[in-house]
Amino acid sequence: MTGKHVYQFAEDTSSDEFIIQESMQKHLEQVCSNLELPHPNYTLHEVKVINGMEFHRYCASVGTGAMGTPTVSIGRFAKNEYDGKEAAAASLLKKLLGPLGRQIRDINFYNMDSLEIDFKKALDENVELKMQLEILKKEMDLRSK
Numbered sequence: 001m002t003g004k005h006v007y008q009f010a011e012d013t014s015s016d017e018f019i020i021q022e023s024m025q026k027h028l029e030q031v032c033s034n035l036e037l038p039h040p041n042y043t044l045h046e047v048k049v050i051n052g053m054e055f056h057r058y059c060a061s062v063g064t065g066a067m068g069t070p071t072v073s074i075g076r077f078a079k080n081e082y083d084g085k086e087a088a089a090a091s092l093l094k095k096l097l098g099p100l101g102r103q104i105r106d107i108n109f110y111n112m113d114s115l116e117i118d119f120k121k122a123l124d125e126n127v128e129l130k131m132q133l134e135i136l137k138k139e140m141d142l143r144s145k
Contacts, residue, residue, distance in 0.1 A: 023086070024086045024087075024089035024090040024093060024104075025040075025042075025085055025086060025089045027089070027093060027104075028040050028060070028089040028092060028093050028096075031093060031096055031097065032062055032096075035096065037062050037063075037096075038062060038063045039062075040060050040061065040062050040089065040092065041060070041061050041062075041063070042058050042059070042060050042085045042088060042089075043058065043059050043061070044056060044057075044058060044059075044084075045057045045058055045059040045074055046077075048077060053079070054079075055077040055078065055079060056077065056078055056079075056080065056081055056084040057074065057075060057076065057077045057078070057084060057087075057088075058074070058075050058078075058081075058084040058085050058087070058088040059072060059073070059074045059075075059088060060072070060073050060074075060075065060085070060088035060089050060091065060092040061073070061092070062092065062096070071092065071095055071096060072092075073088060073091040073092035073094075073095050074088060074091065075087030075088030075089070075090070075091050076091075090104065
């Protein structure tokens with residue numbers, strides 16, 4: 001998928017530096033166009049008020065087209081309409097791209113991959129330390145006899 005990057009300030013940060021933020025809604029539009037599906041629709045699914053702050057949750061859907069039945073996905077709760085629609089668009093993209101063997105790769109994908117590697121390394125180190133501890137305990141038992 002090609003397209004222009006949307007440059008926006010990072011929300012809720014103290015930095016004034018620009019970041020590249022891909023619009024999932026625009027990517028969804030492009031995927032629908034490539035798959036000859038109708039334009040996606042977004043509807044407000046739910047609003048929760050927590051400590052006086054509204055959180056919005058949107059539903060993204062693509063009507064019947066080449067895939068047959070409508071495809072629907074509900075996003076996570078977000079602080080504003082844009083983020084709510086972005087979450088719904090990302091979720092719907094996963095549903096549309098999954099059967100095609102494709103996936104969304106953004107900074108979170110790479111961060112998660114890195115975290116998984118670190119986690120597996122930590123698990124291996126933990127097993128090694130437990131094995132070393134057992135060996136040391138056995139050596140101490142032999143010395144105390």
